[in-house]
Amino acid sequence: MKKYLKTLIILTLIVAATFSFSQTLVQIKQRGKLLVGTEPTFPPFEFVDESNQIVGFDLDIANELAKRLGVKVEVVSLPFDSLIPALQQGKVDMVIAGMTITEDRAKVVDFSKPYFEANQAIVVRKDGNFRPQSLEELIGKKIAVQLGTTGDLIATDVKGIEVVRFQRFTDAFLELQNGRVDAVVLDEAPAKAYVKKFPKFILSKVVDTGETYGVAVRKGNKELLNFVNQTLDIMRASGTYNKIIDKWFE
Amino acid sequence: MDALMELFKNFPFLLLGAWETLKLTAFSVGIGVILGTFIGMGRLSKIKLISYPCTIYVEFLRGTPLLVQISLIYFGLPQLGIQLAPYPAAIVALGLNSGAYIAEIVRAGIQSIPKGQYEASRSLGLTHWQTMRYIILPQAFRNILPALGNEFITLTKDSSLASVIGVSELMRSGQFVISRTFQTFSIYFGIAFIYFLMTFVISRIVRYIERRMATA
Amino acid sequence: MMDLLHNEDNQNGKEITIKIENLVKRFGNLEVLKGINLEVKKNEAIVVIGPSGGGKSTLLRCINRLEEYQDGHIYLESIDVEKLDVNTLRARIGMVFQLFNLFPHMTVLKNLTLAPIKVKKIPENEAIEKAKNLLTQVGLVDKMDAYPEQLSGGQKQRVAIARALMMDPEVMLFDEPTSALDPELVGEVLDTMKKLAESGMTMIVVTHEMGFARDVADRIVFINNGIVEEEGKPEEVLKNPQKPRTKEFLRRIL
Numbered sequence: 131m132k133k134y135l136k137t138l139i140i141l142t143l144i145v146a147a148t149f150s151f152s153q154t155l156v157q158i159k160q161r162g163k164l165l166v167g168t169e170p171t172f173p174p175f176e177f178v179d180e181s182n183q184i185v186g187f188d189l190d191i192a193n194e195l196a197k198r199l200g201v202k203v204e205v206v207s208l209p210f211d212s213l214i215p216a217l218q219q220g221k222v223d224m225v226i227a228g229m230t231i232t233e234d235r236a237k238v239v240d241f242s243k244p245y246f247e248a249n250q251a252i253v254v255r256k257d258g259n260f261r262p263q264s265l266e267e268l269i270g271k272k273i274a275v276q277l278g279t280t281g282d283l284i285a286t287d288v289k290g291i292e293v294v295r296f297q298r299f300t301d302a303f304l305e306l307q308n309g310r311v312d313a314v315v316l317d318e319a320p321a322k323a324y325v326k327k328f329p330k331f332i333l334s335k336v337v338d339t340g341e342t343y344g345v346a347v348r349k350g351n352k353e354l355l356n357f358v359n360q361t362l363d364i365m366r367a368s369g370t371y372n373k374i375i376d377k378w379f380e
Numbered sequence: 381m382d383a384l385m386e387l388f389k390n391f392p393f394l395l396l397g398a399w400e401t402l403k404l405t406a407f408s409v410g411i412g413v414i415l416g417t418f419i420g421m422g423r424l425s426k427i428k429l430i431s432y433p434c435t436i437y438v439e440f441l442r443g444t445p446l447l448v449q450i451s452l453i454y455f456g457l458p459q460l461g462i463q464l465a466p467y468p469a470a471i472v473a474l475g476l477n478s479g480a481y482i483a484e485i486v487r488a489g490i491q492s493i494p495k496g497q498y499e500a501s502r503s504l505g506l507t508h509w510q511t512m513r514y515i516i517l518p519q520a521f522r523n524i525l526p527a528l529g530n531e532f533i534t535l536t537k538d539s540s541l542a543s544v545i546g547v548s549e550l551m552r553s554g555q556f557v558i559s560r561t562f563q564t565f566s567i568y569f570g571i572a573f574i575y576f577l578m579t580f581v582i583s584r585i586v587r588y589i590e591r592r593m594a595t596a
Numbered sequence: 597m598m599d600l601l602h603n604e605d606n607q608n609g610k611e612i613t614i615k616i617e618n619l620v621k622r623f624g625n626l627e628v629l630k631g632i633n634l635e636v637k638k639n640e641a642i643v644v645i646g647p648s649g650g651g652k653s654t655l656l657r658c659i660n661r662l663e664e665y666q667d668g669h670i671y672l673e674s675i676d677v678e679k680l681d682v683n684t685l686r687a688r689i690g691m692v693f694q695l696f697n698l699f700p701h702m703t704v705l706k707n708l709t710l711a712p713i714k715v716k717k718i719p720e721n722e723a724i725e726k727a728k729n730l731l732t733q734v735g736l737v738d739k740m741d742a743y744p745e746q747l748s749g750g751q752k753q754r755v756a757i758a759r760a761l762m763m764d765p766e767v768m769l770f771d772e773p774t775s776a777l778d779p780e781l782v783g784e785v786l787d788t789m790k791k792l793a794e795s796g797m798t799m800i801v802v803t804h805e806m807g808f809a810r811d812v813a814d815r816i817v818f819i820n821n822g823i824v825e826e827e828g829k830p831e832e833v834l835k836n837p838q839k840p841r842t843k844e845f846l847r848r849i850l
Contacts, residue, residue: 171559178556182393206466208546212455219458298555304564327562499662500697500756504711504763505687514710518701 155199155353158223164196164203167222169210171298173323174378175228175343187378188226191245191345194370195224195361209297211278214239217348224354225346228317230280232341240349242358244342245371250281251321253306253314256332260312263335265291271312274302280341281315299324303331319379383566390557391570397553398574404470404549405536411475412531416482421512423487434483441480447541449473454545470542478535485527489520522593529586533579540575550574611638613673613767613798614659620667621654628654630822631668636767636800641793643813643830644802647845651822652802656769659800660689673766687715690760690768694775696752698744698759704731705740708759716763723762730758734788750781754788761792768792770801806850810834818842 158164168188170176176186184205196203206222213225217239230248231241252268254260262268269290275281277295285293294311296302302314303324314321318336325331345362347354365371422434441449453476454469464472493516501511521528543552554571558564614636621629628651636642644652657663659670661682670677677685699707708727712718718726731737734754744752753773760768770789774782786808793799793812803809809816809830816833818826818841826833826842837843 171555173559177559179560180390180393182396206546207548207552208466209544212451212544212546215455219455220463221454221458298559300555300558300562300564303562324562494695494697496693496695496697497699500691500693500699501711502683503660503662503686503689503691504759505683505715506711507683510714514714515699519699522701 155357158201158354159199162201164192164199164201164224165206165222166192166203167206167208167213167216167225168192168227169213170205170207171300172210172228172317172320174319176226187246187374188228190374190377191362191365192224192226194365194374195358198361199357210276211297214346217346220348223347224358228319228343229346230283230317230341231344232280232283234283235346238349239346240351240355241344241346242355243362244344245362246343248280248341248343249318250284250315250337250339250341251318252334252337253303253316253321253325253331254312254334255306255309256330261332261334262313265315265337268313268315272310273313273315274305274311275299275315276302279316280339281317284337284339285315303328306331383563386557386561386563387566387570390561390567393557394550394553394567394570394574397548397550398578400547400553401536401539401549401551401575402578404467404474404539404542404547405532407471408474408478408535408539409532411471412478412482412535413528415475415479416484416486417517419479419483420486420490423483424490438480438483441477442484446473446477446538447544449477450541450545466542466545466547469545470539470547474535474539474542477538478531481531481534482528485524485531486520488527489524490516492523493519525586525590525593529583529590532582532586536579536582537575611673612636612671613638613640614800615671615674616655616659616668617671618668619655619658619665619670621651621658621663621665628822629658629665632819632822632824634817634824634827636798638798639796640814641797641799641801641812642815642817643809644800644817644819645804645806645809645845645849646819646825650820652819653771655819656691656771656800656802659767659769660686660691662691683715687711687763688766690763690765692753692756692760692768692770692773694772696744696749696756696776698752698756700744703741703743704736704747704755707744707755708762711759712762727758727762730761731755733791734758735784748781749777750784753777753785757785757788757792767798767800770799770803772802772804774803774805804849806834818845820845 168176170178170184174186175188176184179185184207189203192203206216208216210227213227214235216222217225231244252262254262265284265288268285269288272292272294273285274294274296275285276299277297282293282295285291294305296305299314299316299320302316305311306314321333325333345358347358419434419437422430423438425431450470450473453473454464454466457464497515497519498511501515506514539549540551542549543555546552550571554567558567561567612635616632616634619629619632620627632655644655646652654663658665661677672680672685672688702710705724705727708730709720709723712723712726713720728737728740731740734757736751736754739747739751747755773789774785777785782805786805789801790812813830815827816830817824818833820841826837826839833842834846837846
């Protein structure tokens with residue numbers, strides 16, 4: 131056990147050293163790794179595939195960023211509500227996690243230009259006859275959301291909706307299936323993928339919230355932010371962006 | 381049927397997570413036993429400067445949720461300039477936590493040894509530490525083996541909380557599979573089954589060691 | 597057993613091995629020893645008698661500092677025991693307990709060799725030789741690989757005596773060594789102690805065995821209520837006690 135403990139301590143120190151605060155581009159290059167925080171349970175933006183690789187639309191963007199820095203992406207996989215704290219504590223250089231740009235979040239992190247336009251979907255059971263066409267129709271009902279997501283935020287904003295929060299949206303769907311909630315509110319893309327796989331659910335309405343996803347960096351990290359914005363511009367101009375869109379959204 | 385197929389298909393993936401869970405638990409129990417032995421002895425010290433901090437340690441760690449401790453070590457320590465990656469952070473948190481519970485087990489184990497054993501050893505000229513090492517702890521450990529086995533099992537299950545800081549142990553591996561396959565129930569069932577299998581095997585091993593030691 | 601003892605310079609029992617001066621011991625408000633004075637000469641066997649709760653065991657435990665005391669002094673060969681390293685002191689004083697206190701997780705042989713190896717740093721093979729020798733003398737060499745639970749009470753206590761002798765103590769303390777034994781097993785332990793006394797070991801024995809006191813003791817000390825009430829040769833104290841309390845005690849016990 132002594133040997134293990136020693137190994138562990140050394141390992142810890144090495145890892146601590148590699149993971150130490152470093153935000154500037156020079157430091158990222160020196161480290162050779164771009165630390166990207168994400169919650170890979172959100173297909174097709176980020177998920178773990180059969181060969182245990184974290185892949186998805188967001189990862190392709192991350193890879194593009196890393197490529198231009200001459201480094202490799204290292205994914206730090208965390209629950210969604212832990213991503214911003216991880217960014218603030220210097221655990222990651224940036225968060226790319228299908229994260230909607232909101233006023234509240236923008237107070238604590240800096241967002242890049244929007245890289246994806248997403249709306250919120252209201253999903254219900256097909257066998258019922260409840261087909262809400264707006265958030266207001268959910269007043270007096272019970273809905274399930276993924277903790278800390280936009281679905282959570284906009285539903286919580288409407289008075290009279292009882293919101294049940296889960297760490298993962300799949301758990302929210304289980305709740306809907308079990309009849310304990312009347313609807314699930316979540317981002318359009320994963321909602322479509324899920325409903326496609328399970329026809330017992332139906333996408334009742336896509337609420338046009340005009341929301342957009344952004345890459346989050348630590349507050350005040352202008353250098354990194356500019357680099358991300360620049361890269362996004364180049365990707366759109368070069369067609370790389372459209373290629374990635376086609377790859378993940380057909 | 382679809383659900384079962386997905387479970388079978390992803391079972392090897394879950395087993396990889398289970399292997400991580402076992403490693404995480406073994407490391408943590410290792411730290412816990414070493415820490416718990418010293419803290420447990422410390423709590424029984426007549427010197428208040430030793431016993432009080434040990435008591436505070438045990439009370440604090442037993443009195444706060446493990447989930448909070450894990451989050452504190454991962455997200456809180458950077459405030460002090462200590463950056464731990466998820467895996468080491470989880471081992472530290474689980475090790476510190478089990479150290480507190482094992483300290484109580486060790487303390488009870490030491491107290492279960494008749495005072496005469498200590499006195500006989502000291503009367504032969506052995507020091508306090510020699511007495512602990514050769515006389516008290518070997519007997520205490522034999523007595524507390526079942527309790528230590530329970531702690532190992534508890535920690536195997538509690539290690540699932542490391543998923544909140546992104547450690548890819550069994551629970552989190554299962555969540556990955558669910559997000560890919562959307563098969564919530566069958567995958568959770570698979571996870572539960574593997575946890576049960578692990579704890580069952582551990583409890584059998586502990587019982588086997590117990591029996592071997594009883595006849596030794 | 598003579599050859600194993602520390603009495604190369606036998607001086608006819610004149611030299612004082614242990615001297616106790618005005619010893620006071622309190623447990624909280626309870627004063628258990630109220631000023632004990634006692635001298636034990638070299639090669640002398642002292643038997644301490646007295647009613648339960650009178651402080652006999654506490655006195656023994658103060659001598660090797662298993663108990664701390666509040667006042668007075670204890671000298672081992674003219675040196676205040678408080679000035680000695682406590683582990684060195686204990687290595688020089690053997691103690692035998694009422695409940696044997698053998699180490700149950702070790703064989704008889706291990707019970708004997710642990711302290712000499714760890715405390716005196718004697719090589720293991722030497723310690724084993726010595727242990728076999730002592731076990732032969734207490735008649736238990738065939739039990740050396742047995743565990744304590746496989747022994748009778750009398751055998752356990754003989755092993756405990758041998759264990760204490762392994763350290764070549766200058767003094768042996770016996771704290772009611774036969775009180776926990778079945779009556780038929782008392783004899784074998786007392787015989788071992790008698791042989792030890794005859795070999796010249798300095799001994800302080802707390803016991804209720806009056807036959808042993810009469811036959812073996814050089815001196816009997818009667819302790820009652822925390823003080824030495826009376827002391828003297830066995831025939832004097834047992835046959836012709838001077839103090840009323842001694843008389844009363846002996847009348848009840850004999």
